[in-house]
Amino acid sequence: MSSPPSLRELQHAFAGAIVNGAAPALEPWIAARGIAPAARLRIYRNANLAIHVDALATSFPALQRLLGEDCFDGLATRHAAYRGNRSGNLQDHGADFAAFVEAQPETAPWPWLGDVARLEWLRQEVALAADAAPADAAALVAALADAEQPPRLRPCVRVLSCAWAVLDLWRCAQAPEHDAIDPIAPQSVLLWREGSQVAMRAIAPAQAAFVAALRHGSSLDLALAAAQLIDPQAPPETLLRPLLEHALLAA
């Protein structure tokens, strides 16, 4: 740049230095004072990597334990370079990390790691979801009597169905001294918040399909149909049971 950069030019060049480690067009406009402009820019690049790696480590602690710190840091650093963050709020950072992890060559031998990351991201969503009082008995009766009107779930309810024993893997990451588990077993997980804690339990695939349909605003009839696509023999009362046991229908 022979004339001073515009603010937009400067910021794009600065961003290039953070992502790629070099901004030759910007360096002439940085006062050296005994320290090379490239070294000054590198401070911001290193800080940026640390910010994003730390944020991912906070959101994905089980994945970090299963991968080991070095491998996790390598993936997180690559994610910072190629994907970055699309939000000024670090709580939003990592929504795409599960898909990124399972696309990386070093995780190919452990194809369940993407689902472990998916489960951890859902745990974060559950922890940060809006509060809502559970439905009382009268509201429950009214909601369940109207087959057309979709019952509302509490905002903290999530469900995950996958081809791997993802809940067992997550628990193994918390307490690796437990017996080895077989990851190759499909598992569906219901997540919700109890007090300030995230709760999880395994549920049947048909129950998961039922909850997922309700989460997307389906009526009871449609949710029942979605569950029976998975298990035509699933009794309707068993589909509702986890939601009633944990008071997950909203007032």
Next chain:
Amino acid sequence: MPPSRPVRAQPIPTSVGIGLRPAHVAHVLQHRPAVPFFELHSENLFCAGGALWDAFDALRRDYPVSLHGVGLSLGSADPLDPAHLAALRALVQRAEPALVSEHVCWGAIGGRHYNDLLPLPYTEEALDLMVARVGQLQEALGRRVLVENVSSYIHFSHSTLSEWEFLAALAARSGCGLLLDVNNVYVNSVNHGFDAQRFIDGVPADAVGELHLAGFTRKHGLGGELLIDSHDQRVDAAVWALYGYTLARIGARPSLIEWDQHLPDFAVLEDEARLATEHLDVVTALAA
């Protein structure tokens, strides 16, 4: 222990508060330390509910609170992120903080956020943009905000204003207040070779609504001295001296101890607040 009462928007007292990070929330709620006010990062409360909001609701019953944003990227050449601005507006309406602050910096360009407080060139172009953005923020929130000077490791040689001239003009033209981070002034004075007291002298005293204090680390091996605003140390002696000078120059102001990395026991932050209070008491006694 402060009395427990359902008070909304308690004013920030002219005393020394502590920046509250999630790791210390349980301690504070259990022990209710005698801290005059707490400051929280706005983005920590962008979530809709959960434990953080439960804690915040409990906290604000007993303490005045201020909200300090770190992610709006006011100085970006791109427009403000409307979702972030809307989230901040909703938060301010719900939380009713006594003070709202952000930073004189940028952190996003081209749709990508770097989640850092990146330095601006101190040019008329950047000033015009910051004046417009602070105006947009104040209009969206329906209130005056404070904006904070950031530490930096880069000075752009095409800057036509000093940092303090930039801040003074920004406050005068936008009507915002200033959150003067004394540690950042000292860090920048070393990193960019200016007289820190000249910076303090150049800031309009009436505009300063709050002071920040934190610790830095010295980075070696780059060929010259560089201070990193690491927020992981006690306040340096040179910064305490500059804090004393600042109080004498502009008068007593609400002040805050910040510590963000390698968090120590809460008692260490209370001790730092006690040291700041000793400085503040001297100025208050002299003014009486």
